[in-house]
Amino acid sequence: MKINTRLVAARTLVRVLENGQSLTTALEHTLASVENPQDKAFVQAVCFGVCRYYHRLQFMLIQLLDKPMKDSEIYALALVGLYQLAFMRVKEHAAVSETVFATHKKSWAKSLINAILRRYLREKDAIELSINDNFVALHSHPKWLISRIEADWGQDVAAQIFHANNEAPPMMLRVNNLKNTREDYLAQLAALDIEAQAVDAHPCAIHLLKPIGVGALPHFAQGAVSVQDTAAQFAAGLLSIEAGHRVLDLCAAPAGKTAHILESQPDVQCVAVDIDALRMLRVETNLARLNLSATLIVGDATEPKTWWDGRLFDRILVDAPCSAIGVIRRHPDIKLLRRETDLSALPALQYAILNAAWSMLEKGGLLVYATCSILKAENEHQIARFLSENADAKEIPFHLDDNLAKHGWQILTGTQNCDGFYYARLRKL
16 A cells, blocks of 8 residues: 655654654654655655744644644645745645645545645745745744854844754764775775765865765764764864873764764774763664773762762763754754753753763863854853863863954854864863
């Protein structure tokens, strides 16, 4: 029996919009019943697209409805239909007819969906023009997030961030230099007609010009390469690790940075800590694929006394839990699931982890604080406060022409094709 991909997409979106599931989790559930790879790809493209442009599509739908729609599945189907017509290369008649057919046994909804989509086709020029007068629809971000980003970076830079957030993210690879050089791996990709190019910003980074499944990457299962954004690849190098160092990676899951630390300097004692036992299983799996080993501890980074053996570390990476506003282009459901109130507790947690980490750092040691956020409250404001309250902390500044942070290094989403990231380096005197 042929699966209606529009219905699968709508039911996936209901899990996100109504049940608060992450898009990744929702897709894992609903795609289990979809066998055809092309159907899977279509469902994923539609779901990511609707989440990416949800606020714009919602505004459009309101213009097309005479009264609010109560049925969550039909509401999601309307969004699916509008996304196809506004953003995809699906033929108009196919988008309308297949979406109408997806109303399934709800016969009352067929005429409604048909009317909504056909009215959009008639009035789309006027509707698209009206979007320019609504900044939430124009930027396709919630109002509170627009305000926060504009307050930190100003309207012009903020507009660039919103645009980057709404772009499909690039697929970036990190070459494992213990297995091969970047040049060797580029040659392996070329031999398979996989278009790729070296990334100037980092010596291990490769940009795949067209995303593919990891199973198609040469020797992926043997640990030759990992998928990781260029911005996240800077962490290992900023630690300046030397042979024999004791290294601590706090909030380590899923271990992308842990693995890179061990790839860059295998002769270290590395301890990786995360509070989530299930996520720590992913750390174990990822390190095993790369044939790397570290001491793995399930523990609370704010309470080291419950798991730490008392031996100081030469290097510490604090990969702090954050709002993840810098990776919205990879996880567009963040715009739907995150609330402004969620952000109020994060700075206190981050600061508690930073303080706890500092107590475990050897004198002369180096700590790198990292987030995948672009909000100053989680980043440079944290470091400014920490420096003012800890006389034995010295910042190692970044001398970069394009750095916008007073403390540390702020990478804004889209800069050099990177995710939004923040780093600060602190030396213990």
